[in-house]
Amino acid sequence: MRILVSGAGMAGLAAGINLGAIGHDITLVERAGHLRVNGSPIDIRGDAIEVTRKMGVLDQIQGRKVTMTEMTQFISADGTVLAELPGSEVSDSEDDTEIPREELARVLHAALAPGAPVVFGESIKHMHDDGDGVEVTFISGKQDRFDLVVGADGMHSLTRRLTFGPEQDYLKHLGFYVALTDLPAAAGTERKNPFLNWPGHMIGIARYNDTALGVMNFRSAWIDYDYHDLDAQKQILLDAFAGHDEWRVPEILDAVRKDPELYFDSVSQIHMPSWHHGRVVLAGDAAHCASGLSGRGASLAITGAWLLAEALRGNPGDLEAAFHEYETRQRPYVARA
Numbered sequence: 001m002r003i004l005v006s007g008a009g010m011a012g013l014a015a016g017i018n019l020g021a022i023g024h025d026i027t028l029v030e031r032a033g034h035l036r037v038n039g040s041p042i043d044i045r046g047d048a049i050e051v052t053r054k055m056g057v058l059d060q061i062q063g064r065k066v067t068m069t070e071m072t073q074f075i076s077a078d079g080t081v082l083a084e085l086p087g088s089e090v091s092d093s094e095d096d097t098e099i100p101r102e103e104l105a106r107v108l109h110a111a112l113a114p115g116a117p118v119v120f121g122e123s124i125k126h127m128h129d130d131g132d133g134v135e136v137t138f139i140s141g142k143q144d145r146f147d148l149v150v151g152a153d154g155m156h157s158l159t160r161r162l163t164f165g166p167e168q169d170y171l172k173h174l175g176f177y178v179a180l181t182d183l184p185a186a187a188g189t190e191r192k193n194p195f196l197n198w199p200g201h202m203i204g205i206a207r208y209n210d211t212a213l214g215v216m217n218f219r220s221a222w223i224d225y226d227y228h229d230l231d232a233q234k235q236i237l238l239d240a241f242a243g244h245d246e247w248r249v250p251e252i253l254d255a256v257r258k259d260p261e262l263y264f265d266s267v268s269q270i271h272m273p274s275w276h277h278g279r280v281v282l283a284g285d286a287a288h289c290a291s292g293l294s295g296r297g298a299s300l301a302i303t304g305a306w307l308l309a310e311a312l313r314g315n316p317g318d319l320e321a322a323f324h325e326y327e328t329r330q331r332p333y334v335a336r337a
C-alpha cells in the first residue's frame with residue numbers, strides 16, 4: 001500500500017520503520033523543518049523493550065541510556081536539599097531504559113528505510129477519503145493519493161481534527177502545564193537535578209550527558225493559545241513564574257526568553273472510543289496520549305506502531321479487521337498507562 005504517515009515523532013518514526021519493513025511504500029511528513037530533538041529524556045518500558053529488540057534498535061537504545069530521573073533532589077529556596085527521589089519509586093518494569101529524547105529520535109530516524117526519508121516542513125492541508133483511497137493536499141501545494149493515512153502528529157493532531165472533529169471532544173486536561181528550556185550554562189560535571197517547589201509550581205534543572213534543561217510545571221485551568229505561537233507560550237510561562245527571584249529562577253526564566261525551541265504544553269490525555277475511520281488511523285499521542293505523568297508515552301507510541309504493522313500484515317486487504325486487531329491489542333497498554 002501507499003501509506004502517508006503524518007508526524008516524525010516516536011510514533012511516526014516507528015510506524016515508518018515497521019510499515020516500510022513489511023513492504024509498504026511510505027511517505028513520512030513532519031511539520032517542523034527538522035527532526036524535533038528537544039524535550040527531556042524519556043523511558044522505554046515494559047513490552048516496548050521487546051518491540052525495540054524486534055525492530056533491531058534495542059542495542060543502540062541501551063548504549064545511550066542515562067540515569068537522569070534517579071538524580072532528582074527536592075530543595076528549599078536557598079538550595080538546601082530536603083529530599084531525594086529513590087529511583088525505584090519511578091521505575092515500573094525491571095529493564096526500564098531512560099534515553100535522551102533526541103537520541104531516541106536519531107536512532108529511529110536512522111533506522112528508516114533509505115528510500116523513505118522524512119519530508120520536513122510539510123503537513124497535510126486537506127484530505128478526502130473517498131472509500132478507495134485518500135486524496136491529500138499538502139501545505140506545499142503538492143497533491144497525492146494514498147491507500148492509508150497514519151496520523152502520528154501528537155497530542156494536538158491535525159489528522160485527528162480533520163477526521164474525527166475538534167480536539168476538545170477528546171482532550172482531558174489534567175490541570176497543569178509543563179515546559180522545558182535549554183540551559184547550557186548549567187551543564188557540566190554536576191550530576192544532581194535540583195527542583196524547587198511552591199504551591200502550584202515546580203522549577204528545576206535536569207542534567208544528563210553534556211546537556212542541562214530548565215524544567216517548569218505549574219497548575220492552571222485550561223488556557224487557550226495558538227500552539228504554533230512561541231511568544232504567546234513564553235508569555236504564559238513567564239507570567240506563571242513572575243515575582244519569584246529565589247534560587248536560580250531568574251536564570252531559568254531568562255533562558256526561556258532566549259530559547260527558539262522551547263517545549264511548552266498542557267499535561268493532558270486523549271481519550272477516543274475508536275482510533276480509525278475509513279482509511280485513516282491514529283497512532284501514539286494522537287490516538288491515546290496518556291500524558292508525561294504516565295512515563296509511558298514513548299513506549300505506547302513504539303508498541304502501537306508495531307502492533308499496527310503486525311495487524312496490517314496479518315489481515316491483507318482487510319483494513320477493518322486490521323484496525324480492530326490493532327485497537328484490541330493496544331488498548332490494554334493504553335489503559336494501564
Ligand SMILES: Cc1cc2nc3c(=O)[nH]c(=O)nc-3n(C[C@H](O)[C@H](O)[C@H](O)COP(=O)(O)OP(=O)(O)OC[C@H]3O[C@@H](n4cnc5c(N)ncnc54)[C@H](O)[C@@H]3O)c2cc1C
Nearest residue numbers: 007009010011030031039040123153154158284285292297
Ligand atoms: C519537541 C517535543 C518535546 C517533547 N518533550 C517531552 C518531554 O519532555 N516529556 C514528555 O513527557 N513528553 C514530551 N514530548 C511528548 C512525547 O514525545 C510523546 O508523548 C511520546 O513520545 C509519543 O510520541 P508521538 O510520536 O505520539 O508524539 P510527539 O512526540 O508529540 O510527535 C508528534 C510529531 O508530529 C509532528 N507534527 C505535529 N503536527 C503535525 C502536522 N500537522 N504535520 C506533520 N507533523 C506534525 C510534531 O512536530 C512531532 O514531531 C515531547 C514532544 C515533542 C514534539
